[in-house]
Amino acid sequence: MTSLSLKNVSKSYGAVEVLRDIDLEIEEGELIVFVGPSGCGKSTLLRMIAGLETITSGDLEIDGAVVNDYPPAQRGIAMVFQSYALYPHMTVYDNMAFALKLAGKPKDEIERAVRDAAATLQLDHLLDRLPKALSGGQRQRVAIGRAIVRDPKVFLFDEPLSNLDAALRVATRIEIAQLKESMPGSTMIYVTHDQVEAMTLASRIVVLHGGNVEQFGPPLELYERPANTFVAQFIGSPAMNLIDATVASAGQVTTVTMADGGHADAPIGSSESDIGSAIKLGVRPEDLSVTDSDDYLVKATVEIVEALGETTVVYFKSQNGRDPMIAKLPGIHKIERGSELRLIASPEKLHLFDESGRSFLYR
Amino acid sequence: MSRMSIKREWVHGWLLLLPAMVFLFAFTHIPAVTTLINSFFSTPRGRRSAEFIGLENYQEMLTDDVFWKVLWNNLWYAIGTIPLSIALAIAMALWVNDKLAGRSFVRMAYFTPTVLPLIAVANIWMFFYTPSFGLFDQITGFLFGWPASNYLGNPETALNAIIVVTVWKEAGFFMIFYLAALQAIPVSLKEAAQIEGAGRWTVFWRITFPLLMPTTLFVGVNAVINSFRLVDHIFILTDGGPDNASALLLFYIYEVAFRFWETAYAATLTVALLVLLSLLAIGQFFFFDRKVHYK
Numbered sequence: 146m147t148s149l150s151l152k153n154v155s156k157s158y159g160a161v162e163v164l165r166d167i168d169l170e171i172e173e174g175e176l177i178v179f180v181g182p183s184g185c186g187k188s189t190l191l192r193m194i195a196g197l198e199t200i201t202s203g204d205l206e207i208d209g210a211v212v213n214d215y216p217p218a219q220r221g222i223a224m225v226f227q228s229y230a231l232y233p234h235m236t237v238y239d240n241m242a243f244a245l246k247l248a249g250k251p252k253d254e255i256e257r258a259v260r261d262a263a264a265t266l267q268l269d270h271l272l273d274r275l276p277k278a279l280s281g282g283q284r285q286r287v288a289i290g291r292a293i294v295r296d297p298k299v300f301l302f303d304e305p306l307s308n309l310d311a312a313l314r315v316a317t318r319i320e321i322a323q324l325k326e327s328m329p330g331s332t333m334i335y336v337t338h339d340q341v342e343a344m345t346l347a348s349r350i351v352v353l354h355g356g357n358v359e360q361f362g363p364p365l366e367l368y369e370r371p372a373n374t375f376v377a378q379f380i381g382s383p384a385m386n387l388i389d390a391t392v393a394s395a396g397q398v399t400t401v402t403m404a405d406g407g408h409a410d411a412p413i414g415s416s417e418s419d420i421g422s423a424i425k426l427g428v429r430p431e432d433l434s435v436t437d438s439d440d441y442l443v444k445a446t447v448e449i450v451e452a453l454g455e456t457t458v459v460y461f462k463s464q465n466g467r468d469p470m471i472a473k474l475p476g477i478h479k480i481e482r483g484s485e486l487r488l489i490a491s492p493e494k495l496h497l498f499d500e501s502g503r504s505f506l507y508r
Numbered sequence: 509m510s511r512m513s514i515k516r517e518w519v520h521g522w523l524l525l526l527p528a529m530v531f532l533f534a535f536t537h538i539p540a541v542t543t544l545i546n547s548f549f550s551t552p553r554g555r556r557s558a559e560f561i562g563l564e565n566y567q568e569m570l571t572d573d574v575f576w577k578v579l580w581n582n583l584w585y586a587i588g589t590i591p592l593s594i595a596l597a598i599a600m601a602l603w604v605n606d607k608l609a610g611r612s613f614v615r616m617a618y619f620t621p622t623v624l625p626l627i628a629v630a631n632i633w634m635f636f637y638t639p640s641f642g643l644f645d646q647i648t649g650f651l652f653g654w655p656a657s658n659y660l661g662n663p664e665t666a667l668n669a670i671i672v673v674t675v676w677k678e679a680g681f682f683m684i685f686y687l688a689a690l691q692a693i694p695v696s697l698k699e700a701a702q703i704e705g706a707g708r709w710t711v712f713w714r715i716t717f718p719l720l721m722p723t724t725l726f727v728g729v730n731a732v733i734n735s736f737r738l739v740d741h742i743f744i745l746t747d748g749g750p751d752n753a754s755a756l757l758l759f760y761i762y763e764v765a766f767r768f769w770e771t772a773y774a775a776t777l778t779v780a781l782l783v784l785l786s787l788l789a790i791g792q793f794f795f796f797d798r799k800v801h802y803k
């Protein structure tokens with residue numbers, strides 16, 4: 146069942162258009178993550194769903210009803226802010242009870258809802274404290290508890306973990322994943338620019354860039370079948386290598402050649418008209434391996450070697466001013482700086498993008 | 509550390525404190541103590557020097573009708589000016605804190621009365637209040653056909669007329685503090701409350717107002733002190749009259765000291781004023797302490 150849908154939603158501040166024709170269908174029970182570089186409009190989109198920003202054009206539907214003109218409180222959403230936004234003069238209990246009190250719920254019902262949420266989030270012993278007497282992680286949990294007690298149709302999270310330290314981020318991320326599991330019926334939308342959060346939490350990811358949706362799909366689909374060079378390089382770390390190539394032969398399998406004599410047969414369909422066109426061959430650093438044979442993909446000169454134990458990351462000299470290539474080889478390798486390596490990758494790990502950056506898979 | 513260097517540091521410290529202490533003692537502590545001492549003596553007249561008379565001045569004060577009258581006036585003045593100027597200050601701050609066209613102009617307009625000296629303010633209002641020709645009479649006469657009225661000359665209205673001037677003068681000043689406090693409240697709190705179903709009114713009473721409490725405490729203490737301290741405009745507007753209807757405690761102290769030259773009695777009244785102010789300030793801190801949340 147569709148829980149939330151955006152139809153041609155756009156947002157402008159004066160003459161500046163920050164979001165353009167966003168179309169998304171979100172099913173009930175999904176955890177959707179919005180990712181994208183800073184300033185791409187993630188927060189703006191989330192705040193439009195919350196009702197904190199007006200929608201310039203297009204329709205926002207929640208549970209089948211167009212809610213463009215509904216005030217935030219009537220949309221059946223709850224939001225967890227990056228800054229937590231706890232009321233500093235109220236105790237944890239009062240913070241969590243605030244919405245229910247405003248809704249005029251009976252006292253015992255409020256008490257039960259707050260205690261239940263507090264138990265789930267291990268906040269029982271903190272109910273009488275003021276927010277200033279809590280740690281960052283505890284504040285975050287109170288903010289989440291405040292959302293839970295209202296039993297909303299849709300939860301909205303705006304970078305909820307960005308104020309926590311690395312260890313706490315991981316712990317809280319896992320808690321959020323467990324929380325989601327314990328509430329299978331609730332829909333969540335989660336904004337982050339941390340791709341690990343995106344990959345681990347999401348049922349589907351929306352990649353935003355420059356006010357457009359670049360791709361919308363499950364995490365592994367974005368990783369394995371990126372729709373364009375932006376997604377290819379945004380998802381995965383280190384980013385996917387893009388190598389200049391020319392289409393040599395087309396068909397079910399596309400053969401491409403590189404300027405340095407390398408070549409590859411990618412099991413990706415192409416048409417006769419592609420032959421001779423300049424394209425980008427994409428290959429992830431972790432899919433590359435070293436070879437001795439003449440049958441290589443690319444060869445490149447080693448610039449820096451980072452031996453991390455579990456992996457060895459090799460940075461190659463950049464050729465004709467392009468981004469330097471990176472290879473991530475499992476285990477320990479003895480590699481000399483300045484040596485020339487020949488690299489290959491298995492054909493099914495290759496990606497092809499046309500001049501405009503679009504993947505051959507999505508043409 | 510040797511004895512010598514400890515002593516050196518000690519001397520150093522006192523030397524650094526000295527300039528400020530000299531002034532503080534010369535202009536604050538010594539006069540205050542002298543005032544207290546004077547209040548136990550009679551006023552020296554001609555060749556008769558001051559004599560110790562114990563609490564006689566205080567007894568005189570308690571039986572002085574004018575003292576009770578001005579104290580009562582001061583109470584009304586405080587009740588009339590403090591809540592009203594604070595409420596106005598908050599309302600104006602909320603209003604100019606919103607996004608509105610030309611808000612820096614409005615802010616400046618509200619703040620103008622504050623930068624004007626009280627004497628100048630009094631002269632402006634003198635014109636507003638002038639019977640027949642004044643702004644108020646012109647307006648009420650034109651709109652409702654009311655006869656000319658002498659707001660400042662009527663014992664019924666004189667004090668209220670002064671209260672209006674004071675509120676006008678003070679609200680803009682307090683607004684600045686509230687404006688600063690409002691800007692320190694994160695917008696996300698308001699947004700969170702909005703999402704949780706709070707309307708504008710609820711957001712104000714349940715979120716904004718409690719968070720403004722530290723400012724209200726500060727402004728409140730200042731307003732109380734000001735209600736006993738600011739009397740300049742009375743000299744211009746009513747000179748305490750008619751029949752002491754608009755005289756306040758400090759104004760009365762001035763009269764006693766520099767018009768009647770009863771300096772000892774003036775010292776006694778001053779001690780009473782100081783005690784009263786200290787009690788009020790302390791009481792206010794204790795009262796608010798439980799209600800104020802510093803972040």
Ligand SMILES: Nc1ncnc2c1ncn2[C@@H]1O[C@H](COP(=O)(O)OP(=O)(O)OP(=O)(O)O)[C@@H](O)[C@H]1O
Pocket residue numbers: 158161163181182183184185186187188189190338
């Ligand atoms: N009130 C505003 N007026 C004009 N432009 C705005 C306003 N609010 C946001 N923008 C612009 O809209 C764009 C999107 O902002 P938004 O806050 O949604 O980015 P974001 O993706 O959340 O970034 P971040 O990851 O840094 O939080 C930005 O370019 C920003 O400059």
Ligand SMILES: [Mg+2]
Pocket residue numbers: 187188189
């Ligand atoms: Mg943001």
